[in-house]
Amino acid sequence: MRAIGRLLPLWMASALLPVGLLAQAKMVDTTPGAGAIAITGGKLLTITHGVIENGVLVLQGGKIVAVGTAGAVKVPKGATVVDAKGMTVYPGLIDSETNLGLVEVESDKVNSDLVETSEEIFPQMHVYDAFHAETERIPIDRFNGVTNAVVAPASEDTMPGQDILIQLAGRDRDTMLMTRDVALAMNFGQGQKRGGRGEGAGGPGAKYPATRMGEITQLRQALVDAQEYMQHKADAGKKPGEMKTKFDLRNEALLPYLKGEKPVVLGVYEGYEVEVALALAQEFHLKVVLNHVTHAQDVLDKIASYKVPVIVGPIYDFPAANERYDAVFSLPAELQKRGVKIAFASYGVEFNRNLPYAAGYAVAYGLPYDEAMKAITLNPAEIWGVADKLGSLDVGKTANVVIANGDPLDVRTSVKQVYIDGVAIPMETRQTRLRDEYMPKK
Amino acid sequence: MGKRMAGVARGCGVVIVSVAAGVGAAQQVPDLVIRNATVMTVTHGTIEHGSVWVHNGKIAGVGTTVNAPTGAVVVDGTGKYVTPGIVDPHSHSALGNDVNEATSPVTPSMMMIDAFDNSDKALYQALAGGVTTELLLHGSANMIGGQAVVIKNKFGLSRDGMLFPNAPRSIKFASGENPKRVYGGRNQLPSTRMGNFEVMRQAFEDAKVYRKEWDSYDAKVAQGAKDVTMPHRDLKLEALADVLRGKLLVQIHCYRADEFLTEEAIAQEYGYKIRAFHHALEMYKVGDKIAQDDTGIATFADWWGFKDEAWDAIPWNAVMSMREGVRVALKSDSNDSVRRLNQEAGKMVHYGGATEEEALRMVTLNPAWIIGVDDRIGSIDTGKDGDLVVWNMDPLSTYARAEKVYIDGDLFFDSSLKGFGTTHFDGVMHSSGFGGSDDEEGGN
Structure with a gap:
């Protein structure tokens, strides 16, 4: 998020804007109906087994139940047939980092739940406690074919909390939560310093940590504390005289990560930051997903050697002073070329x-097309542990499917229909309602 | 000092400098011919297997064939697309941290040229995205901000060499949340929209008096009067008087439908014209009215919801407003999206079904009109400046890359070159401290 902050306006906190905008998007019940839906005649981008021209895709009970060519797949009797001739059909897109539902309008601080900044070590903060499922931004997001997203806290802390993975439709928050605590957010670099106002590490109002050393030490202490807590817990009752450990929310929250059961998402930008942060992660045997790395061109081979997936971007981050204009644009291609599993994210809430x-x-800028599609479908499904449900047009997967009038990656393409859990989502947003209200009368 | 001298000094300084700079540069360039490309002219359709000929920096021919002389530089455009240079009518690039003189809500005598840093890397990045002309504006902290500078993106040339020769003068006005926030936050006037417009009306009332004083003085001098005292010269009021005289193109940062109407009413009351509303995210609500005033808009393609007054933004705004007869341009207002304004145009095919030519016009001819230079750039027509971009494919696609960028017939960027891909640059680039939206109060 630091880069986005640099690219976009940094909203001045303002006492003048206490207004809470009424953000109450219509919820969509995604309980699947009994009938089948057959999408016929379209070009299917399956992701796992190539492109099928004139394909048939059958959705039933919230799942994909058949996929193949028109000759090979029979349309079930009584199925609702959707003619997708001339259309492109593909799995719903997965966004690997957003702040959806944590803030509606960033200048409206009263309703912002982006990040708890009173301290930095907050693994016990759960995004699901703040996630506002009725945000108007979700219908607008899925209007362009995004059906799933990770919601992370903003990145001002070195350890701001745990992410969620959501479906972008559902009758209420719980229905939309696909995985609670899907990952732990960790950040390292300039943006997490508590150096106070002004330049450098120690302006007025400076708090710890004011340097990168402070950040790493703070993280290491938190992880050491949690390790110790884990050991105490394991020992309790085994050794005579060992006291039962007092339950601690913060240490408890770190246990699945220390055990390597879930990934930490490590947000870093510069090459040396990657190396420092990875060394810390390795010290505690953390399962890592790298995030950003937009100025790490000097350590690409090293990144590849870690064998960890990378959420790369924002691709619109600016090149460093000595770099060519396309240094960041070509980064996904450079990583993929080295065998790194990449995913894309939109970050924030505005784009x-x-x-x-x-x-x-x-x-x-050089990434093979199929790899680009994978980086917003199957790769994130794998990274977030839901590849059995999402990320491709395969039998048995959740029926999150998009029909568009062209190439999904082209700005000129319009999405015509989105299915989530096999339910046709009304292609209606706050913005389409305004559009229709003011559309010039012919 | 006589009347004539005073008249010249009043408001013409920028232009004089740029005349001298522009002419010399263009004459050295050899003839250029781009052959066998898909030429998107913007004004007269798309020519398959077309050619463009540039002579002395000006477009000398465009069509399926051109009469180029031997010795011209010939570029094979097979499989390529050629468009006019992209024009950004709203930028704060290359102004460092000096975008807003946010110490008074009325600062019309601020000259953005005084902050222009020609070595700002943002200009290079924009050039690599096919951007050849930019309007560099004051920010939106003030109801009446400063006067813009128009540049040709000849990255690597001197400051003077990058000025757009004889470009009309533009001035930046603002309204809405930003002046409220900046001054209200200090418990100063204005802190409300009432305050915003009161400040503006008072400024024009003062300017009316000032203008009358000077007009009366000028008239007396013209009649040969000897014993008249020259009135005090006030740079601020002089600039405002020039607005009243119609000598400045008025560019207004404005989001809400009600504020477009208020701004138009005030303009009518004081007798000036509004060239364009910038941002203008609610224009789709009142486009039919604004179209009658021949006021254009420079809007975002799809950015929305970044503050209250952007809450009703819809991505169909540009095309709906266009259908109502408003002249619509897309703009960056950012060092980021300026690098792909072609894609922002492409989105208009998605949001509202613009034709490719209509979409391309929003980042070429229409922004050129907003800047007041549409007779010289913005389309591929004989007699216009040789500002051309060669793209690897249809520029409205996500996959389009600018391969070669020509300004006044001279190559300034070539992506096939090693290093930066620049042809005239041989120095140190400055990384801008700002260059973000003018919705930001100051530098970061």
């Missing part, structure tokens, strides 16, 4: 609907 364009931009 989520443009996720496919980020993938397309990477194609313009």
Whole structure:
């Protein structure tokens, strides 16, 4: 998020804007109906087994139940047939980092739940406790074919909390939560310093940590504490005289990560930051997903050697002073070429609907098209542990499917229909309602 | 000092400098011919297997064939697309941290040229995205901000060499949340929209008096009067008087439908014209009315919801407003999206079904009109400046890359070159401290 902060306006906190905008998007019940839906005649981008021209895709009971060519797949009797001739059909897109539902309008601080900044070590903060499922931004996001997203806290802390993975439709918050605590957010670099106002590490109002040393030490202490807690817990009752450990929310929250059961998402930008942060992660045997790395061109081979997936971007981050204009645009291609599993993210809340364009931009600068599609479908499904449910047009997977009038990655393409859990989502947003209300009368 | 001298000094300084700079540069360039490309002219359709000929920096021919002389630089455009240079009508690039003189809500005598840093890397990045002309504006902290500078993106040339020769003068006005926030936050006037417009009306009332004083003085001098005292010269009021005289193109940062109407009413009351509303995210609500005033808009393609007054933004705004007869341009307002304004145009095919030519016009000819230079740039027509971009494919696609960028017939960027891909640059680039939206109060 630091880079986005640099690219976009940094909203001045303002006492003048206490207004809470009424953000109450219509919820969509995604309980699947009994009948089948057959999408016929379209070009199917399956992701796992190539492109099927004139394909048939059958959805039933919230799942994909058949996929193949028109000759090979029979349309079930009584199925609702959707003619997708001339259309492109693909799995719903997955956004690997957003702040959806944590804030509606960033200048409206009263309703912002982006991040708890009173301290930095907050693994016990759960995004699901703040996630506002009725945000108007979700219908607008899925309007362009995004059906799933990770919601992370903003990145001002070195350890701001745990992410969620959501479906972008459902009758209420719980229905939309696919995985609670899907990952732990960790950040390292300039943006997490508590150096106070002004330049450098020690302006007025400076708090710890004011340097990168402070940040790493703070993280290491938190992880050491949690390790000790884990050991105490294991020992309790085994050794005579060992006291039962007092339950501690913070240490408890770190246990699945220390055990390597879930990934930490490590947000870093510069090459040396990657190396420092990875060394810390290795010290505690953390399962890592790297995030950003937009100025780490000097350590690409090293990144590849870690064998960890990378959420790369924002692809629109600016090149460093000595770099060519396309140094960041070509980064996804450079990582993929080295065998790194990559995913894309839109970050923040203002550009989520443009996720496919980020993938397309990477194609313009060398990323193979199929890899770009994978980076917003199957790769994130694997990274977030839901590849059995999402990320491709395969039998048995959740029926999150998009029909568009062209190439999903092209800015000129319009999505015509989105299915989530096999339910046709009304292609209606706050913005389409305004559009229709003011559409010039012919 | 006589009347004539005073008249010249009043408001013409920028232009004089740029005349001298522009002419010399263009004459050295050899003829250029781009052959066998898909030429998107913007004004007269798309020519398959077309050619463009540039002579002395000006477009000398465009069509399926051109009469180029031997010795011209010939570029094979097979499989490529050629468009006019992209024009950004709203930028704060290359102004460092000096975008807003946010110490008074009325600062019309601020000259953005005084902050222009020609070595700002943002200009290079924009050039690599096919951007050849930019309007560099004051920010939106003030109801009446400063006067813009128009540049040609000849990255690597001197400051003077990058000025757009004889470009009309533009001035930046603002309204809405930003002046409220900046001054209200200090418990100063204005802190409300009432305050915003009161400040503006008072400024024009003062300017009316000032203008009358000077007009009366000028008239007396013209009649040969000897014993008249020259009135005090006030740079601020002089600039405002020039607005009243119609000598400045008025560019207004404005989001809400009600504020477009208020701004138009005030303009009518004081007798000036509004060239364009910038941002203008609610224009789709009142486009039919604004179209009658021949006021254009420079809007975002799809950015929305970044503050209250952007809450009703819809991505169909540009095309709906266009259908109502408003002249619509897309703009960056950012060092980021300026690098892909072609894609922002492409989105208009998605949001509202613009034709490719209509979409391309929003980042070429229409922004050129907003800047007041549409007779010289913005389309591929004989007699216009040789500002051309060669793209690897249809520029409205996500996959399009600018391969070669020509300004006044001279190559300034070539992506096939090693290093930066620049042809005239041989120095140190400055990384800008700002260059973000003018919705930001100051530098970061």
